[in-house]
Amino acid sequence: MAGMKVEGLCFSYAGYPETRIFKELDFVVPEGSFFSILGPSGGGKSTLLRLLAGLLRPASGRIVSGGSEVLAPGRERAMVLQKGGLFPWLTALGNVAFAAAKTHPGMTRQECRSFAAGMLERVGLNHAIHKWPAQLSGGMRQRVAIARALAMETDILLMDEPFSALDYRNRCLLQDLMAELWAATRKTIIFVTHDIDEALLLSDRILFIDTTRNIPVRLLPFKLPRPRTLLTSLEFCTIRKHFIALFNRTDLSGMPCL
């Protein structure tokens, strides 16, 4: 199984054991789902994603990924970060090939490079594969980061606000790209965002968390036809309104609760 399961998760930052960021958090990310974690800035979304990634350890509780407990970063999970986190001393191709080489020990150098070139082509970057990250625009850098995560050929892809630093046009292009990639690969994608529209556009399930206020965590599965466009269906607008209400602390009744 390549979904994820969180059971009784508690977490507090080192040095602040009395401030519990999460208390007894439980949820399931089904295999092959596009799962968004939505909430306002500073609400604990990125912390939760780092716990799922294995970069942070929970105080108590369990996180299960692919049948085994998450204790450290693992080969079945890849991550795309807000700032890309590319290695500046490697070209676009070098970055992707490096990840391919580390996750596919059997591949030769040449195989890694051609595999990496294929991944870059898949994210629409075949023209810039020999450029250094410093020479790429923000959108191109995020494409390289996505290609690098794809090259790791993991079952689960974790994404931490990957498009929030991009301009509107690039954001739209990359959202479409993610929808396409998900449809084609059916990877389990766990996507952190503070953008309601983005979450609604891409995901089948949304987990709403806000640790700054004492409100229950809400999991909302919904069905909207794909391909989706923003602000076209009445249904879309209704769900959107619900989330805006959640952000604004109003009308909390009638929302499905976890």
Next chain:
Amino acid sequence: MPVEKERYYAVHVLFLALIALIFLSARRGTQELSGLFTANPGGSSASGSSPWMFMAVALLLEITCIRRIQTSREPRAAADIGAILFFILIVWEFFATTLGVTHPILCPPPEAVFDVFRTRWALMLRGIGSSMQLLGIGFAVALPLSVITGALAGWCGRFRGITVPIARVLAPVPAIIYAPYIIAIMPTFRSSAAMVVLLGIFWPAFLQTVERVRAMDQAMLESAKMLSLSNREMVFQILVPWLLPGVVSGLRVTLSTSFMLLILAEMMGATSGLGYFIKNFADYANYTNVLAGIILVGIVVNILNMIPTLLEKYVIRWK
């Protein structure tokens, strides 16, 4: 209408004037040698040395000027700098050699100064070799030591807590003040000069490495962790390339400060090296050789300063 390229005549006219002056003085010098006596102290001191080196230097300057005017983005500045240099050389040549009115020991004629490069080239080369060797030893020990301890301190909070306050106190102390004591306690002068260079480089390079590790891009670090790299891969494939640009740009400062330290140390007690070359001849009031030594040190330090630029161009291509 085609834009006509500016010619910058002044610099070339000045160059020709300088060459004419050198020829004029040289002719008088040979006449003197053939027995025609003139009561001209400046002329007589120039007569002992050949003007060819000075002429070669003037020619080299002119060629460099022409090249810079053609290739530089600011040809006017290149031409102006060339003109200023030729003007200074003309004034020097005119007063020291042609008129011979300057003090022959304190302000020797340019022919004599540049001729030192011909007559003393072996001593100069040995001086450069000796100084570069000491600088090399100092760097070879200090740089790895400071980068490794700096990286450790950057990584490990407890070690950083101890070392950084100590470094902040010791780094501003000018390393040259240790020199007399180090010369006294170390077995050879060469080892003490290398030690002074080491002390001069270590603390700044250490502090800079700590800062560079602390400033590591968190997203990049997390991406590296997601690849489940081994400790060895983390150090050699992530940490080392991350530190490299800082080390190279740090060289820009450390190279010139350590060179200065070395020259000062050599002036205190060496028996070879560039600092010794200058100090030794100054003791004998041979300012012709001292001036040549100053020019030589200027050339060497400028060549040294090209190293970081070249490294940045060919090793750190990603910046």
